[in-house]
Amino acid sequence: MYQYTEFDQQFIQARAAQYRDQLTRNLAGSLADDEFRPLRLQNGWYIQRYAPMLRVAVPYGELNSAQLRVLAQIAQDYDTPSPELLATAQATQDKIGHAPAPKLTTNYGHFTTRQNVQFNWIPLDKSADVMDLLASVNLHGIQTSGNCIRNITSDELVGIAVDEEIDARPYAEVLRQWSTLHPEFAYLPRKFKIAITGAREDRAAILWHDIGLRLIHNDAGDVGFRVFVGGGMGRTPVIGTQIREFLPWNQIINYLEAVVRVYNGWGRRDNIYKARIKILVKAEGQRYFDEVEAEYQRILTSGAHHTIPQAELDRVSACFVAPQAKPALSSADQAKIEADLQAAAAQNPELGRWLQQNVHAHKNPQLRAVSLSFKRLGLAPGDATAEQLNAAAQLADTYSLGEVRVSHDQNLLLPWVSIDQLQNLWRDARAAGFARPNLRLLSDMIACPGGDYCALANARSIPVAAAITERFQDLDELFDLGEIDLHISGCINSCGHHHSGHIGILGVDKDGQEWYQVTLGGSDGSALSGAAKPGKVVGPSFAADEVVDVIEAVLDVYKDQRQPSETFIDALQRVGFDAFKTAANAARHTTARAAA
Amino acid sequence: MSLNILTSHTDADSAHALNLPNDADAHSVALDGVTRIDLTFPKFTDGRAFSQAFVLRRRGFAGDIRAHGDVLIDQLLQMQRSGFSSAVLREGQDAAHGAKLLTHYNGFYQGDAVNAEPLFKKAAA
Numbered sequence: 001m002y003q004y005t006e007f008d009q010q011f012i013q014a015r016a017a018q019y020r021d022q023l024t025r026n027l028a029g030s031l032a033d034d035e036f037r038p039l040r041l042q043n044g045w046y047i048q049r050y051a052p053m054l055r056v057a058v059p060y061g062e063l064n065s066a067q068l069r070v071l072a073q074i075a076q077d078y079d080t081p082s083p084e085l086l087a088t089a090q091a092t093q094d095k096i097g098h099a100p101a102p103k104l105t106t107n108y109g110h111f112t113t114r115q116n117v118q119f120n121w122i123p124l125d126k127s128a129d130v131m132d133l134l135a136s137v138n139l140h141g142i143q144t145s146g147n148c149i150r151n152i153t154s155d156e157l158v159g160i161a162v163d164e165e166i167d168a169r170p171y172a173e174v175l176r177q178w179s180t181l182h183p184e185f186a187y188l189p190r191k192f193k194i195a196i197t198g199a200r201e202d203r204a205a206i207l208w209h210d211i212g213l214r215l216i217h218n219d220a221g222d223v224g225f226r227v228f229v230g231g232g233m234g235r236t237p238v239i240g241t242q243i244r245e246f247l248p249w250n251q252i253i254n255y256l257e258a259v260v261r262v263y264n265g266w267g268r269r270d271n272i273y274k275a276r277i278k279i280l281v282k283a284e285g286q287r288y289f290d291e292v293e294a295e296y297q298r299i300l301t302s303g304a305h306h307t308i309p310q311a312e313l314d315r316v317s318a319c320f321v322a323p324q325a326k327p328a329l330s331s332a333d334q335a336k337i338e339a340d341l342q343a344a345a346a347q348n349p350e351l352g353r354w355l356q357q358n359v360h361a362h363k364n365p366q367l368r369a370v371s372l373s374f375k376r377l378g379l380a381p382g383d384a385t386a387e388q389l390n391a392a393a394q395l396a397d398t399y400s401l402g403e404v405r406v407s408h409d410q411n412l413l414l415p416w417v418s419i420d421q422l423q424n425l426w427r428d429a430r431a432a433g434f435a436r437p438n439l440r441l442l443s444d445m446i447a448c449p450g451g452d453y454c455a456l457a458n459a460r461s462i463p464v465a466a467a468i469t470e471r472f473q474d475l476d477e478l479f480d481l482g483e484i485d486l487h488i489s490g491c492i493n494s495c496g497h498h499h500s501g502h503i504g505i506l507g508v509d510k511d512g513q514e515w516y517q518v519t520l521g522g523s524d525g526s527a528l529s530g531a532a533k534p535g536k537v538v539g540p541s542f543a544a545d546e547v548v549d550v551i552e553a554v555l556d557v558y559k560d561q562r563q564p565s566e567t568f569i570d571a572l573q574r575v576g577f578d579a580f581k582t583a584a585n586a587a588r589h590t591t592a593r594a595a596a
Numbered sequence: 597m598s599l600n601i602l603t604s605h606t607d608a609d610s611a612h613a614l615n616l617p618n619d620a621d622a623h624s625v626a627l628d629g630v631t632r633i634d635l636t637f638p639k640f641t642d643g644r645a646f647s648q649a650f651v652l653r654r655r656g657f658a659g660d661i662r663a664h665g666d667v668l669i670d671q672l673l674q675m676q677r678s679g680f681s682s683a684v685l686r687e688g689q690d691a692a693h694g695a696k697l698l699t700h701y702n703g704f705y706q707g708d709a710v711n712a713e714p715l716f717k718k719a720a721a
Contacts, residue, residue: 007703007715011703014700022670038641039670174716177706177715178706179706183646183674183676183704183708184647186671187641187643187671253706253714261647261650264646265644298654306706306707
């Protein structure tokens with residue numbers, strides 16, 4: 001992991017102190033709420049339905065166990081509403097919809113699709129204390145919200161994936177530093193998200209980002225970036241367009257400076273729904289590309305100050321040297337361990353399923369990456385209680401050199417597990433409740449916090465996720481259905497990435513009631529899902545109590561029509577959208593009556 | 597060079613001041629004889645003038661670049677780093693506190709209009 005220098009540490013502490021001054025002035029009345037708002041947002045503090053929400057930055061998803069324990073401490077000590085607030089919030093939630101609302105939970109963290117961690121109940125007057133606590137382990141909420149360059153995300157297998165050409169972490173770290181408190185780019189037209197990968201498969205959904213970066217070698221063997229611009233979700237889903245086929249690695253900051261500077265000047269500021277760079281790229285096309293190129297040339301001829309020196313790349317890269325497995329295994333030992341694992345898996349199908357779904361190949365053949373599943377009955381997708389955060393930290397210390405990754409799919413990943421420790425890890429992860437072998441299966445769904453917490457949401461996500469999880473509990477059935485991306489967003493802001501789900505569910509609000517639009521055939525750009533694209537809407541919105549039946553109907557079409565070993569998304573592509581759409585609409589009961 | 601924080605807009609050299617709108621192209625505007633350029637923040641969250649100031653400094657403009665409009669003390673540091681040399685505060689702002697905020701950080705990662713070199717170049721030097 002990146003080792004924070006004295007400068008880095010002091011910088012985060014200074015940021016926490018700056019925030020405390022702003023909060024103090026706001027609470028004293030000398031900094032108006034509207035003027036405090038962008039300042040707190042750029043430190044990760046939202047004001048939500050019932051309480052503030054804090055989004056903690058996890059740069060490219062890497063956390064150490066000390067940081068995880070501080071997140072647990074925040075969940076334990078600060079993520080607590082007063083009994084009165086909790087009672088009021090619960091009473092309000094109980095009035096939504098026809099079924100009783102799920103019980104609101106407290107004292108937990110939530111992993112997001114952009115590898116960050118959120119809390120939902122911290123009182124604002126405690127927020128500066130929390131920032132100090134975070135700073136004590138080099139954590140912060142810098143630019144996790146607001147119209148600025150957000151946390152830079154990557155593949156959860158960055159640095160360890162077998163299909164990785166170039167480790168993206170040193171570049172992501174250099175870009176993190178460049179984008180942090182950039183004076184010119186703090187008040188862009190809209191939020192600005194960058195994702196980066198150096199693997200052949202795109203596991204970072206880079207084409208869904210404002211800027212997507214793919215590290216590649218050119219024909220001469222030099223390292224550089226393929227640059228995509230103008231991807232994004234929201235009201236108008238757009239896939240990023242290639243703006244540069246190959247940019248030498250050391251020019252990336254100079255080039256991004258040009259991309260963002262032109263956007264800052266040209267992006268729309270009259271309409272929040274048309275302010276993202278995707279709209280500018282759609283509207284101006286080549287003219288925007290030409291201006292970026294012209295500005296890049298001006299940057300180069302006026303000093304190219306942000307050309308990255310090899311020495312700086314080397315300094316940062318030294319933090320990411322892969323640890324050696326100790327003691328190194330002989331090939332005979334390795335073969336024996338693998339044979340033992342296979343034998344144990346044959347004896348115990350649950351272990352076998354876990355090895356198949358939750359354990360991933362590693363660059364180092366003596367190591368594996370292991371996913372801890374946070375998708376299970378009784379807790380919202382990606383939620384982790386204080387106890388669970390501490391338990392995950394313990395597993396990281398015991399099995400993964402103290403490191404974890406937050407995944408795009410809202411789980412945790414242990415990146416440095418020795419193969420001879422897999423059975424012990426399985427036993428311990430199982431005891432902690434993290435060993436459900438459902439990675440990439442239907443119940444490993446993505447969901448935002450939705451209308452239970454979020455002020456923007458039109459509808460709740462968590463009860464829908466819970467209903468689907470409950471209906472599809474049987475592991476035999478989940479394995480039979482195979483790998484399916486199910487994504488749920490509570491509103492068109494698309495935090496739950498519904499556009500890129502094979503099955504997408506979007507909460508909408510009509511006449512104060514919750515409704516859900518269903519899309520099919522979306523892709524995040526991974527090998528399983530195919531080229532990145534948004535799903536297609538199957539028809540008018542469904543009532544809340546119809547959603548699970550619609551999912552089941554769609555899956556029944558798959559089961560009827562699939563060919564041997566054909567995945568859901570492949571069957572959907574081959575059979576065509578209409579058969580699935582017809583089945584989805586035939587599952588209406590409430591809305592069919594309303595329409596009649 | 598520290599930002600000159602002004603609480604009211606009273607000065608003598610307006611005759612040589614150029615008022616550059618937010619949608620004007622800072623790359624091409626004529627600067628001959630101009631001693632001051634006025635840039636506007638229609639709202640404090642509208643950041644176009646930061647880029648305009650940066651571009652003007654890069655072109656070598658050495659006169660005064662002045663911030664007008666919705667100028668609040670919490671954005672003064674960004675203004676200074678982007679190339680502004682003076683700022684006329686919106687009414688009701690605490691100028692003394694604003695001056696203090698300018699010195700809050702010991703340094704920054706990226707280069708800016710005042711210090712063009714980023715931290716990684718300084719560390720290497």
